[in-house]
Amino acid sequence: MIYDLIIVGGGPAGASAAVYAARKRLKTLMVLEEWGGQSNVSENIQNWIGTPSISGAELAKALKAHVNAYAGEYLEIRTPLRATAVTPNEGSISVTLSNAETVEGLALFVATGANRRKLPALGADEFEHKGLTYCASCDGPLFADQDVVVIGGGNAAFETALQLLAYCKTVSLINRSEEFRADEITVAAAKMNPKMRIITNAETTAVVGEKFVNGLTYKDLKTNTETTLPVTGIFVEIGLIPNSAWLGTTVALTQTQQIVVDPLTQRTSHPRIWAAGDITDGIYHQNNIASGDAVKALEDIYVAVRKNKAA
Numbered sequence: 001m002i003y004d005l006i007i008v009g010g011g012p013a014g015a016s017a018a019v020y021a022a023r024k025r026l027k028t029l030m031v032l033e034e035w036g037g038q039s040n041v042s043e044n045i046q047n048w049i050g051t052p053s054i055s056g057a058e059l060a061k062a063l064k065a066h067v068n069a070y071a072g073e074y075l076e077i078r079t080p081l082r083a084t085a086v087t088p089n090e091g092s093i094s095v096t097l098s099n100a101e102t103v104e105g106l107a108l109f110v111a112t113g114a115n116r117r118k119l120p121a122l123g124a125d126e127f128e129h130k131g132l133t134y135c136a137s138c139d140g141p142l143f144a145d146q147d148v149v150v151i152g153g154g155n156a157a158f159e160t161a162l163q164l165l166a167y168c169k170t171v172s173l174i175n176r177s178e179e180f181r182a183d184e185i186t187v188a189a190a191k192m193n194p195k196m197r198i199i200t201n202a203e204t205t206a207v208v209g210e211k212f213v214n215g216l217t218y219k220d221l222k223t224n225t226e227t228t229l230p231v232t233g234i235f236v237e238i239g240l241i242p243n244s245a246w247l248g249t250t251v252a253l254t255q256t257q258q259i260v261v262d263p264l265t266q267r268t269s270h271p272r273i274w275a276a277g278d279i280t281d282g283i284y285h286q287n288n289i290a291s292g293d294a295v296k297a298l299e300d301i302y303v304a305v306r307k308n309k310a311a
């Protein structure tokens with residue numbers, strides 16, 4: 001059989017798409033590895049609109065329950081299962097699954113998200129959620145009036161630093177090279193703040209602490225000397241790894257392997273494939289954005305599938 005739509009992913013983008021698809025009575029297959037997505041591991045999400053505070057695990061449960069409420073004639077859910085490849089056909093798209101099955105749809109919605117690039121330093125895994133975090137907009141306010149450090153030299157790192165400067169006691173930024181990938185204007189804004197300190201040519205070697213982080217050790221790559229900064233918060237912004245490898249060359253990707261989308265419709269370079277959330281080249285990545293952009297995609301998919309069937 002040919003589904004109207006295949007949705008891949010079960011984070012906020014995939015779940016939002018599934019609810020809208022079922023309500024629009026699109027014959028939909030949803031394939032996902034794990035419910036909830038990246039913020040699953042978060043202890044306390046405070047900006048998922050409508051819930052002042054919810055853990056990542058509770059959010060995953062709520063998304064699953066909401067989607068499952070629509071399972072039935074129009075929505076089939078298969079999990080845990082991975083999409084491993086995609087093949088465009090004349091009038092449809094085929095998706096190969098990790099159980100070696102191939103499924104076919106008129107449209108494909110990709111919501112496979114991304115994983116944060118992890119800090120390759122001693123103690124980084126041990127102190128994750130104990131002072132070390134990969135999400136400033138989620139955890140930043142917990143570090144008000146404290147000394148913190150940001151690791152990275154791109155826009156995300158500098159934007160994070162600017163955000164933290166509003167309420168932290170001091171913000172240090174550690175960058176591996178002399179040059180920054182961030183826009184000059186953003187770097188200049190951070191440098192102007194007297195609470196900001198920038199350390200270049202420095203490689204983070206260890207996260208230190210007892211129960212919680214109390215310092216970060218870096219090596220000066222010019223002098224080979226090690227220094228430990230006394231900080232209680234560490235914000236890592238060294239990039240995302242989008243889960244896009246399974247798409248091969250079917251859709252246009254950026255240099256960093258994000259799917260290029262039209263922000264008005266969430267269409268990709270392939271006329272039967274849409275994408276939303278952290279897998280895309282959108283500048284900002286948050287749960288609410290993933291959900292909202294997925295809804296936008298579904299509105300567009302609905303129109304496209306209806307036209308396709310009428311033709």
Ligand SMILES: Cc1cc2nc3c(=O)[nH]c(=O)nc-3n(C[C@H](O)[C@H](O)[C@H](O)COP(=O)(O)OP(=O)(O)OC[C@H]3O[C@@H](n4cnc5c(N)ncnc54)[C@H](O)[C@@H]3O)c2cc1C
Pocket residue numbers: 008009010011012013014031032033034035036037038039041042044045046047048081082083084111112113114115116134135137138139243246276277278279285286287288290
């Ligand atoms: C630690 C942490 C805390 C965060 N806290 C917040 C917060 O407080 N507030 C906020 O707004 N944002 C937060 N974020 C960001 C937020 O989690 C992401 O923006 C959001 O999860 C993106 O949703 P998504 O649906 O695009 O992708 P993801 O959440 O990454 O979900 C991807 C989904 O696709 C599935 N998948 C991946 N590959 C395949 C495949 N090949 N086949 C089948 N399924 C696949 C996964 O199992 C998962 O279900 C946080 C991020 C992190 C890392």
